[in-house]
Amino acid sequence: MAMVAGPVPLLSVDQVDIALAKLTTDADRIAGALVALESHPGYQFLSGTRRSGRTATEFDRTKADIALLYQRFDAYRAVVAQATEIRARRTRPGTAELTELSALLRGPSIELATEEIPLQQRNLTGPATVTNRMTLAQLVAAMDTSFQRATEIVVAADEVWTAFVGKADSLDGALDDARELAASLGLGEVRDPLFLALDDIGTGLADLRARAFADPLALYQGELGQGAPALGDLDALAAKLAAVRADEDRLAAVRVDVDNRIARARTAIDDLVALVADAQQARATVLDKIAGPAIGDVPSEADGLRARLAGLSDAVARQRWAAVSDELNALATATDAAAARVRDVLDAANALLDRRAELRGRLDAYKVKAARSRLAEDADVAGSYQQAHDLLWTVPCDLRAATRALNRYQQAIAAKGSAG
DSSP states (O other): OBOOOSOOOOOOHHHHHHHHHHHHHHHHHHHHHHHHHHHSHHHHHHHTSOOOHHHHHHHHHHHHHHHHHHHHHHHHHHHHHHHHHHHTTOSSOOHHHHHHHHHHHHSOOEEEEEEEOOGGGOOTTSOSEEEEEEOHHHHHHHHHHHHHHHHHHHHHHHHHHHHHHHHHHHHHHHHHHHHHHHHHTTTTTTTOHHHHHHHHHHHHHHHHHHHHHHOGGGGEESSTTTOEEOOHHHHHHHHHHHHHHHHHHHHHHHHHHHHHHHHHHHHHHHHHHHHHHHHHHHHHHHHHHBSSOOOOOOOOOHHHHHHHHHHHHHHHHTTOHHHHHHHHHHHHHHHHHHHHHHHHHHHHHHHHHHHHHHHHHHHHHHHHHHHHTTOTTOHHHHHHHHHHHHHHHSSSBOHHHHHHHHHHHHHHHHHHHHHO
C-alpha cells in the first residue's frame, strides 16, 4: 500500500513506552513462532523429501511465505530498534522525538518494495515508481496471514503422513504375517491366487507409500486446515488383505484337520461298504423268498471313492490345501449320495420282506377270529385259509397272489359270520 497522507496522532510518553514494550514482547513471540514452524515435524518432513503434485505446489508457496515472513520480521525489528534508540535519547522526550516515534510506531513506517508504475497509469509530471508501505500493525496482520497459511500446509502434511504411516505400518506387519502363512501353506510354490493377491497388495502398498511420501496433500480431503486425511485407498488394501487372510486361515484349518477329515472320509467309505453288504444280503433274501420282486441291483461305488481318497495323497504332499478341501467336500457329498442309493435298495428289500411278514400276521389274526366265530371247520373258510397259507409260506412267495388270497379269506369269514 502507498504512504498514507496526513499526520499521525501524537503519542504520549506512556503510550510510546507501552507500545515499545508490546512490540518487543511480540518480536520474541514472532521469533518463537517462526522457529516452531521450521522445527515442526511436518516442515522437517516436507523439507527432506522430493515433493510432487499438490504438495510441491503448496510447499513452494510455503517456503516463499516463510522467506517473506523473515524479510518482514527483519523490517519489523529494524523499526522497533530505531524506535527504541530514539526513546533512549532522553528520559522525557520532547515533541520532536514523540512525533518521530509516533510516525514509526503508528504510521506507515515499513517500506515494502518500490514498484514501477505501468506506462498507461502515468502522467507527464507524475512519478515513474511508487513505494508501498504499511504500519507495524498492518505488517503483523500480513505476517499472521502468511504464517497461518504456511502452518495449515505443514500441519496438514504432517497429519496425512502420521495417519498414513500408522495404518501402513500396521498393514505391512499384517502383510508379512500373511506372507509367512502363505509360505508355510506352500501357496507360493503353486502360484496360488492367494499368493498372487498378496503380491498385488504389497505392490499397491509400496506405490501408495511412495505417493504419500512425495505428495501427502494428495491424500488430504477438504480445505487445508479444515479437512482430514483421506486414506480410502489404504483402507481398501487392508480390506483386501483381511479377505485373503481369512481364506488363508481356512486353508490352515484344512491343514490342521486334514488327517481327521481323511480318517472320517475313510470311515464313511467303510460304512458304505458295510451298508452295501447289508443291502446285498437283503436283496439276495428277497430274490430267494419273494417271487418277481421289483428291486434293482445294489450299487457299489466304494472302490471308486477309495481311489479318489487315495489320490489325495499327492495333493496333500504338495500342500494343495484348497484342492484337498474341495476334494474332501466332494468326497463327502459323493459318499452320502452313494449311501442314499444303497439305502434305497435296502429299504425296498426290507419293505418286501416286511410286507410278507405283515400278510402272515394278518392271516394269523383272521384265523383267530374264525375260531372265535366257530368258522374254522367251515369248508369254504378252511379252504380260503389253506390257499392263503400255502401262498404265504411258499418260497418264493407271490405277494400279489397271497394278498388276493388273504382278502378272500377275510371276506369268507365276514360272509359266513353275517349269515350265521
